[in-house]
Amino acid sequence: MLVALVLDADGAGRWQKLHDDGTPAGPAMTASSPAAAVASLERAHKPRWVWADTSEIYPVLLDAGVRVDRCWDLHLTEALLLGVEGRHREPKELPGALARVLGLPAPADVGPPKKDDALTLFGPEPVTLPGDTDELAALSLVFRSQQRNPALGLLIAAESASALVAAEMTHHGLPWREDVHNRLLEEVLGPRPAHGQRPKLLQDLADQIQEAFGGREMNPDAPASIVRAFARAGIEVPSARRWVLKKVDHPAVKPLLDYKERARLWVAHGWSWLDTWVEDGRFRPDYVVGGVVTGRWASRGGAALQIPRLMRQAVIADDGWCLVAADASQLEPRILAALSGDSRLIEVCGDDDLYAALAEDSFKGERPRAKIAMLSAMYGGTSGEAGPLLAVLRKRFPIAVGYVEDAARVGEQGRMVRTRLGRTSPTPSAAWQELTGGADDSGESSSSSRQAARNWGRFTRNFVVQGSAADWTAALLGVLRSRLPADAHLVFFQHDEVLVHCPLADADAVIEAIAEAGREATRLLFGGTAVRFPMNAIPVTCYADAK
Missing domain, CATH: 1.20.1060 (Taq DNA Polymerase; Chain T, domain 4)
Incomplete structure (x- = not known):
């Protein structure tokens, strides 16, 4: 069941049931208390909510004590679809998406509201939509347009689920002892x-x-x-x-x-x-889902993804609670193994410490050299000893290294690459195209052209791995959110690390939920791959004790 939802500036809301194709399945309904209406529909149907932007709508519901199961985030979905179509730089917010549906000029995105203008009890300010279209009707029209690429279905679902997680993390906050x-x-x-x-x-x-x-x-x-x-x-x-x-x-x-x-x-x-970011014992930053082009998250203010190791000592669970910290061990090399299907690298992935196993296999037990070689393969490093070590890796694991080198060559040609679930790399700028397309075969211009091409190739080489790792973690978050005990809260996420705040009695259940989520994320992305993606989870009182 699909339900489109709009929150009005006066505190009321409107909702409308939609057919699977996005066409209206009933009349538009008005609710003086949209949170109560959403809660009632959740209890009865657990619909997938269709709305413009989770980061603007969902916090209002959470503040009213309402949690939803699923959503379709039009903003995030539009960004993914435009990316696949090579149109990364076009507006992605509801007005721009609607304008394209109507064949009108797309207005520029206005960006998120400022912190001082954040959502209140009365919801977001009304938006001005092209063609004087009613906002509820706009949701239906844009949703219908967004069904144009079914292959992105899993990525869209995972991205929208991530948006729910991000809002819930901000709502619950990271425990922080002032x-x-x-x-x-x-x-x-x-x-x-x-x-x-x-x-x-x-x-x-x-x-x-x-x-x-x-x-x-x-x-x-x-x-x-x-x-x-x-x-x-x-x-x-x-x-x-x-x-x-x-x-x-x-x-x-x-x-x-x-x-x-x-x-x-x-x-x-x-x-x-x-003074700015911690209130009532909680750190509540704004998380930006897909804030990096590879799909990794970013944060808006508070440097949430750059907490110094020293300051992790201030992250302490409430009395009677604990923090369950988990991270995916050496995620990106394992992602490369699964993407490429390199049987030799898959065998190495059987060890919890992939770099130690790789060292024993190819680098005479020297773990630091094995790590340099693998990072060079994924990031394109060739300076110093990286070049010779990469040559060893290429000889031992030709399929895996060939996978990222193919992605690099595609990037050097100015073309796009895709992650496992279909997130697409941006195209290089017009200046890059002019530089790499207009150089002759000799001289300084040719040298600059080749360097620019190599630089973009390094970006696409890494994009397929880092972006697919972001796909995996998005799937992990979506599954984990649905498996956690009722009183357990996801309170922090960074690249391949999650932190759950839960009652002590729920710690074992949380650890099992994390393990299950890791297995399910692997199945969703890679089917029956033999690559292991261990999620090492431990309960601690203080975040600093997790590593």
Whole structure:
């Protein structure tokens, strides 16, 4: 059963049953309490909800205590369909999608609402639609248009389920102890400073740095000032990057590197971050499903996908609860094995530590060299020892290496590649096309052309693997969401890692649900493949103890 849903700015809502092809199956219904109407339909039918954008609609329902089982996210679906058609840069929001259906010029996307204008009890502001089309009718028209590529059905379902997960993660929030966060900041930076001042320990290091440069004033927060300070000391450095400074013999280097490390924490996850992003013991960032072209998630504010290892100490389960942390061990090499069907690599995937098994198989037990070789195959690295190691891998696993090299060649020609479920890489820019298509056979222009082609080939080489890994994790999230105990909540997800907050009594059930979700995701993508995708799950009180 399909039901289209619109939330109006006055707090009311409208819904309409649809046939499987998206045509109306009944009259439009008005609900003064859309959350109550949705809850009633959920209990009776568990329909698939058709709406413009999960990130705008679903939080309103969650705040009213209503959880839905399934949805069709028109925004995310339009992005996937446009990608397959080589039209990545066209507008993807409901007005643009509707305009294309009606044969009208597509208005530009306006983007997500600002945090200060976030959804309230009264729902989103009304949208202006092309042709003065009613929004409920627009949902039906666009949904019908989006049935044009049935091969993307599983990807669309997984992407829409991911959007539900993202909204629920923001709603429940990641447990975050403000007292622990404050203690960690004071240990690293000193007491909280007055506005506009450096923390004491940072200021002490700044004074040491200045003294090491002979007392001359300089700003350790400004790379240009650091470069000038070294120049005055008779040392030319091309930049103030850590790897450059580590090679310099000067008494300012040690306190400067220490300063940069602590300052990074202060700026990215200091007191201002804590005031902004943590409330009532929960960190609630906005997650962006498919925010990276490969399908990986991004976040909007809060640096949710870049939590420093130190700050994981502040992520602590509630009393009587635990955090079940799980990650897919070496996911991308296993994805490559399943994609390529390379029987030798599939055999290596039988080990929990794929790199150790690969080292024993091909690199005389040297795990670091085995890892470099595999990463070089997936990312196209050839510098240093990567080239010779990749040659060993190519000889031992020709089918797997050939798979990514074929993808690289397609990219070098400016063509698109696809992930396992059909997510499609963007086409290169017009400037790239002009550069690679207009160079002659010799000279600087030819060299630039070849370099541009190789760079895009490295992108498509990795796209097929990283994007297919994103497909797998999207399927995992969708399945896991449906298998968790009622009181267990997905509260964090990053690339191939999930974190579930649950009562202690539910920990074993959660661990089993994660294992089942991993197996089901593998079946959905790869059928009966022999590749193992182990999900190592453990219950912990503190996130920092998970690894």
